[in-house]
Amino acid sequence: xxxxxxxxxxxxxxxxxxxxxxxxxxxxxxxxxxxxxxxxxxxxxxxxxxxxxxxxxxxxxxxxxxxxxxxxxxxxxxxxxxxxxxxxxxxxxxxxxxxxxxxxxxxxxxxxxxxxxxxxxxxxxxxxxxxxxxxxxxxxxxxxxxxxxxxxxxxxxxxxxxxxxxxxxxxxxxxxxxxxxxxxxxxxxxxxxxxxxxxxxxxxxxxxxxxxxxxxxxxxxxxxxxxxxxxxxxxxxxxxxxxxxxxxxxxxxxxxxxxxxxxxxxxxxxxxxxxxxxxxxxxxxxxxxxxxxxxxxxxxxxxxxxxxxxxxxxxxxxxxxxxxxxxxxxxxxxxxxxxxxxxxxxxxxxxxxxxxxxxxxxxxxxxxxxxxxxxxxxxxxxxxxxxxxxxxxxxxxxxxxxxxxxxx
Numbered sequence: 522x523x524x525x526x527x528x529x530x531x532x533x534x535x536x537x538x539x540x541x542x543x544x545x546x547x548x549x550x551x552x553x554x555x556x557x558x559x560x561x562x563x564x565x566x567x568x569x570x571x572x573x574x575x576x577x578x579x580x581x582x583x584x585x586x587x588x589x590x591x592x593x594x595x596x597x598x599x600x601x602x603x604x605x606x607x608x609x610x611x612x613x614x615x616x617x618x619x620x621x622x623x624x625x626x627x628x629x630x631x632x633x634x635x636x637x638x639x640x641x642x643x644x645x646x647x648x649x650x651x652x653x654x655x656x657x658x659x660x661x662x663x664x665x666x667x668x669x670x671x672x673x674x675x676x677x678x679x680x681x682x683x684x685x686x687x688x689x690x691x692x693x694x695x696x697x698x699x700x701x702x703x704x705x706x707x708x709x710x711x712x713x714x715x716x717x718x719x720x721x722x723x724x725x726x727x728x729x730x731x732x733x734x735x736x737x738x739x740x741x742x743x744x745x746x747x748x749x750x751x752x753x754x755x756x757x758x759x760x761x762x763x764x765x766x767x768x769x770x771x772x773x774x775x776x777x778x779x780x781x782x783x784x785x786x787x788x789x790x791x792x793x794x795x796x797x798x799x800x801x802x803x804x805x806x807x808x809x810x811x812x813x814x815x816x817x818x819x820x821x822x823x824x825x826x827x828x829x830x831x832x833x834x835x836x837x838x839x840x841x842x843x844x845x846x847x848x849x850x851x852x853x854x855x856x857x858x859x860x861x862x863x864x865x866x867x868x869x870x871x872x873x874x875x876x877x878x879x880x881x882x883x884x885x886x887x888x889x890x891x892x893x894x895x896x897x898x899x900x901x902x903x904x905x906x907x908x909x910x911x912x913x914x915x916x917x918x919x920x921x922x923x924x925x926x927x928x929x
Contacts, residue, residue, distance in 0.1 A: 544859035545880055555584065558898050560875060571875040574893050574907055579741050579850045580822045581898030582812045583772030595807035603800035607789070611800035619806045622813050623765055623777050627747055629757045631785035634806060635795055638736050638766045638776040639665040644792035645732060645762060645778065646673040646701065654699040657691045657729070659683065659715065661708050664883075666734055670703075682708075685719035692727040700727065706735035706749030706763075707742070710884050710892060712847030714738070717753035721760065733763040740770025740816040741850060746823055757781055767805075771812040775801045825897040826850055833895060833904050840912040845890070853879075854891040854911065861918060862889035868914035874907055 540546045551563040558573050558581075582588055595615060605611035616634050623632040635641045646656055646669040656670040661682045670677040676695065680687030692700055702724045704715045717733065724731035738749035745751075750760045762780040767773045778788060788795060816822070833852060837844055845853040856862035862878035869876045869891075880889045891911075895904070 544863060547880075557581075557584065558896060558903065562875070571870065571873055572903055572907070573875045574895070574899075575875055575877040576894060576896070577737070577769040578772055578896050578898065579737075579770040579826060579894070580746075580772065580816060580819075581896050582770070582815055582822075585772065585812070585815065587815065588772060588808050588811045591811035592804045592808035595804035596802075599803045601804065602802050605800065606796060606798060607800045608796055613800070613803040613806065615803040615806040615810065616800060619810045619813070620777065622810055623779055626745070626813060626817055627751070627763070627765070627779045629763075629779045630782035632765070632777045632779040633785050633789055633795065634767075634775060634777045634801060636775055636798060636801055638663075638734070638764060638768070639668075640794035640798070641764050641776040641778050642666050642669040642734060643672055644788055644794040645764075646670055646675065646703075647794070648788050648792040649730070649784075650675040650699060650701060654701075655692075655695045656701045656703055657688055658702075659688075659704045659708075661711060662703065662705050663709055663734060663736070666703055666705070682711075683713065683716055685716050685723050688720060689723045689727065692723065692729055696727075700729035701732050702727075702729045703732045703734070705737070706733045706739075707737035707849050707851065709737055709851065710853065710879060710890075711845060712849045712851030712853055713845075714742075714749055714752075714849065717749060717755060717760070721753075721755055725759070730762065731760050733760055735763050736766035736769055736776075737849065737851065739765045741823060741826065745818075745820070746770070746816045767809045767812070771809055771816060773809045773812055774805055775809065822897040826895060829895045829897070829899055829901070829904055832901065833893075833908065836905065836908040837911065840908060840915075842908075842911055842915065850895045852893040852895065854893060856889045856891060857887060859889045862891060864918040865891055865911075865914050868917060869907075869910055872910040872914070874910055876907075 552560050553568055554561040559570050560573050561568050561570050603611035620632040620634055642665045650673050652674045655676040655678055657678045658666055659682055660679045678691040680691050688702055704720060707714055721731055733750055735748040740746045742749050743752035750763050757780055762778055762784055765777040765779055767775040830850060843855040859880045866876055866878040876891050876893055879892045
């Protein structure tokens with residue numbers, strides 16, 4: 522007798538309908554061309570240009586001639602693929618050069634290049650923790666860290682956002698197991714910075730390994746752009762592992778783990794997301810190497826970015842806009858309900874600005890927002906025009922009835 526299993530296609534259709542009813546459907550938008558911070562996007566049967574205020578190209582390196590030139594030159598000599606996994610035949614001299622540069626930049630013994638930040642987080646937790654071990658995490662950590670713990674099979678405990686005493690309480694509940702205390706450096710949806718020095722004390726007292734996903738801090742914060750860990754004046758003994766993304770401030774694609782030499786060697790030998798996948802294209806490694814060198818030495822990019830963040834906050838708060846507390850390029854504007862966030866995003870779109878509405882499950886229920894991000898490639902006039910457009914949109918969009926928002 523044939524089993525009567527649920528129809529997964531029907532389930533998917535129903536889930537999509539449910540998301541529609543709750544204003545949670547998310548759709549891709551096709552970019553045709555980019556010119557600095559301007560993007561030509563498909564629009565119906567045609568196209569139009571928008572000024573991008575929702576990307577992660579914080580230093581404006583993704584289109585830098587030295588970065589794109591390095592990729593083109595390497596592709597011309599090495600081809601477009603690595604040809605294998607790192608432990609077979611795919612580990613190239615360009616990967617090794619990038620790893621040495623990152624380790625030198627961050628002043629740590631070693632680094633390991635992987636295909637993405639998601640893969641890197643999974644690599645760390647799968648390779649280091651067993652079923653009886655524990656990973657204690659900030660409640661607002663990136664989804665890749667939360668999912669990595671679940672996929673690794675370890676026990677997952679979460680503490681209130683940025684609450685070091687809360688982390689301590691969670692670690693104390695499981696005193697006899699190996700433990701990783703994991704946190705974002707800069708939180709991707711709130712834009713605030715983790716209390717790393719306090720967390721380092723907790724980790725030391727509890728003999729846990731402190732792991733920092735600094736995807737949004739690297740290149741932007743700390744001396745020479747070395748990130749949140751360096752900004753907190755913590756060394757590799759305090760933070761034995763940290764994640765470096767190559768796809769945000771560095772403008773490319775991929776990620777790296779940096780830290781203790783023994784840990785890095787163990788990950789290179791055993792981490793499944795590293796061992797059982799094709800290595801990053803050598804040409805992409807060459808582009809990232811060029812980007813790291815620019816990020817290390819062109820301090821004016823961080824100075825420019827800091828000035829733009831201050832300019833935006835001063836003008837936005839002067840207009841009475843409800844910004845969350847952040848001194849990073851991530852500047853969230855509270856909206857509350859999904860309908861208001863979508864309406865504000867649509868109004869900005871009509872005015873020529875690309876600012877995405879962020880809704881659950883990316884953020885908690887009732888905390889929808891516009892996630893505005895700034896880049897060193899923005900002009901002062903771009904920021905001023907955005908603030909004016911935000912104020913007009915705020916005044917034009919009617920306030921959502923809270924009861925209606927709950928029903929939606």
